[in-house]
Amino acid sequence: MPTETALNRFARALRRILGMPDYEEYLRHLKRCDASDPVPSEREFFESYLRARYGRTPSRCC
């Protein structure tokens, strides 16, 4: 894997902080565990992220 640029690292950290989905990270995760399930498209991944994020428990404070 090519080394990450500083900009990439910053963008990834910012995504985590803002609670954004990270498709590339997810692909890397799938590769790590050699899952044989079909890989979701970026669109499908985004859909499942939305379902998980706005569930029944509040994620934000007053």
Next chain:
Amino acid sequence: MRFIIWFAIALTGAVAWGMLALHRGETISAAWLVLAAVGTYLVGYRFYSRFLAEKIFELDDRRATPAERLDNGRDYCPTSRWVLFGHHFAAIAGAGPLVGPVLAAQFGYLPGTIWIVFGVVLAGAVQDFVILFGSMRRDGKSLGQMAKEEIGPVTGIAAMIAVLSIMIILLAVLALIVVNALKGSPWGVFTIAATIPIAFLMGFWMKVWRPGRTMEATAIGIVLLFAALLGGRYVAESPSLAPLFTYSGPALAYAVIGYGFFASVLPVWMLLLPRDYLSTFMKIGVILLMAVGILLVLPPLKLPALTRFIDGTGPVFAGKLFPFAFITIACGAISGFHALVSSGTTPKMLRRESDARLIGYGGMLMESFVAVMAMAAAAVLDPGIYFAINAPLATLGGTPESAAQVIQTWGFTVTPEQITGLAASVGEATLLGRVGGAPSLAVGMAQIFSHAFGQGLIALWYHFAIMFEALFILTVLDAGSRVGRFMLQELAGHVWEPLGRTSWYPSNIFASALVVGGWGYFLVQGVLDPLGGINSLWPLFGISNQLLAAVALCVGTTLIIKRGKARYAWVTIVPLMWLLAVTLTAGWQKIFSPDPRLGFLSHAASLIGQIGAGSLEPARGARLIFNDRLDALMVVIFISVVLLVVLSSAWEWLQILRKRKPAVVRESPFVETAYAN
């Protein structure tokens, strides 16, 4: 050497506290406020949080965290500690720590600051840390689940009802703050209205046109947001456009209610998700900016350390220093809501167990610092100006002249020219009686920012601050209405099964209407209240939030006792006792105080007297009386739910301590980490 450094830090903090407490001159530099707070945080973090981490929780870096064991590349995902610190902080910081201290400044800066700083070290940060720890050891379970499993099913349901009713009051009071900040302000209304189409554009960008490209959409959104801020000035200065965006309080209240309803039934990606990103980004940005501004300027604090209003006669809200300073400042010192976040996304992202100390305890210290900054921003205002903005219009009379006279009787000098001049300089028609904290915070922030980053832009900074507050408050309205809807559907599902289906449209509409109608009712009540509504609603919110904290501390105490650490259980029991003393006293006074400014029932009685004397129209009076009794009923509900939780927890503790019941620790089993650490 280490010892010398820590001794120096502790000494600096102590000296700074001494300066704050004993200084009785004209003004004192905000530097002392910052030094006292930071010194106390450092000592608290280094010693107390370490004691919690090592002696009670026994954090163990050899033990794999849920993020490692259950890694799915999405919500369970090991995250580096500083990034996770940012994530957690963004989730816990909100309007609460900004508004509470501004309101409590009516007692002077000292009482609020002491509570914010010592409250967080001994109570608030402990609560966040213990719940984060408990959830981390239980694969990221929520507060409600832990209450149900560790204490009992009744406690679980009580906790859920508590959360739902707190949510209703919270959303009403936050919406009221926005309405009070925006009424009669075309600049503000235009800027905030523009965020709706901006959010739609971002939503379609990340969902339809460029799926998943959230960062691009957010960058576009931020640029448009600043364009809307400048556009607002153009609108406010245009004689033909300004009237189109000038609205009264009630009109804005109904607009906000309608917005809340649509936001909670529309798909999340259209409105909620884009707003969430925008407001989180702005929140972190503005808080950093504020810290830099305060440290650069180190403004003098013009508010006295203590005002005469500690006797309970204050115009901003009624009630004495004890217990109301501790009710008014909830978030920033201790906030029950954080227990929901600490048992939400964060425990699923911890990479190592020991990170929980920085994130749980340290994250809350950071929020407390935000509250200290808000206190500083309120205290840089002239006291006369502070009361001109924060006292209700009914008290001040409608004109700058009458306001100046009334404020003079309180012992603060302010001229009508100062009042009108300030309003003109921030681009508003009037700032008189803009209760709710947001406008005076914005004026304070604008003064600090314009000193730090360039004079002459004060109007722009003011509206920037208003936009920032309104933006994330409206996001909380979206998210909160939706969560409230889910909870209501879950409860209603027990009554009639189809109502529990979140995919069934009629059920969604029905539950959304109930939740939005619930907070909407309290919002309208606040807008129509002659005393501005904050006087009655903010204490209700404070009481409810502190009581949720009491529930969280009960859960925390149970976890500690079950771990066999009962001799250390005072770390949560002492804050719990304090919160019970504060909230039960405040609740009792809000219901039964004979002072009609303070007690809901005596206020209702005085209204009945007014109707009898013919000075109040019966129909209007009847509604105000109903509202008073409803507010009293809310307090009764909060208190009963919490007493139920506390008593059932205490019963459980006794059973375990007397060995009548085995202490079953429901932590996930130990698995050795694969990380090298």
